[in-house]
Amino acid sequence: MPYCVHCGVELDATAAFCPLCHTKVLDLSQLPDPAAAQPFPTQRGEVAPVAKQELALLITAMLACVAACCGILNLFLRPDRGWSLYVIGAAVMLWLWIVPPLLARGMHLLLRLLVDVVAVGLYIYLISVDLDGKAWFWGLAAPIILWGGAVLLLLGLVLRVYRRSVITTLTILIGSLGVFLFGVEYLIDHWLCAAWEPSWSLVVLTICVGLVIPLIIVRRIPSLREEARKRFHL
Ligand SMILES: [Zn+2]
Missing domain, CATH: 1.20.58 (Methane Monooxygenase Hydroxylase; Chain G, domain 1)
Structure with missing residues (x-):
């Protein structure tokens, strides 16, 4: 079996060049045989699409x-x-x-x-x-489904326009999650006690805002954006 004189990689008997460093194979005792079967297929195969x-x-x-x-x-x-x-x-x-x-x-x-x-x-x-449970369906489930649909629609439209980078998409996703859950708590409160006292969704919304602000700052400042891209392979 021949070896590359430059990088030492083991070569196929048919190789005229080293596949790694492209050094010409010059072994007079083992000249390459172009008629021998190649170690790799000559035609590119394609997987048929489903x-x-x-x-x-x-x-x-x-x-x-x-x-x-x-x-x-x-x-x-x-x-x-x-x-x-x-x-x-x-x-x-x-x-x-x-x-x-x-x-x-x-x-x-x-x-x-x-x-x-x-x-x-x-x-x-x-x-x-x-x-x-027709009462809870029309009073609670249907409004939450409609609200979720509206938020998803808005999300879809906004992402179509602003689908430029991972950071932007992440910012929009986190923001809409906070807004959606805020609305869900409003609907639950309205259904349960006909009054609105935001509690858990306010915590979630605060966390979302806390995540969105640094993301917006990173997006706005080019040096930070480049750094984030490099670090997180975006
Ligand atoms: Zn080589």
């Missing part, structure tokens, strides 16, 4: 199968309680989350969010019907 329609079909089949199996099992196991409705509802929700975006390429953000929010709303509505 067809989205096939993936959508597979996911649909899997979810439908789980829902159908649980529905049939429910006929024999505790038929007085419609427990399989929870599984079927979850399968429908997952389907609405995953399959339409797979099939409709370039689905509008607003439409996608609307489908997702409606899916969550429908599932929680199903649970509220089973638990006889």
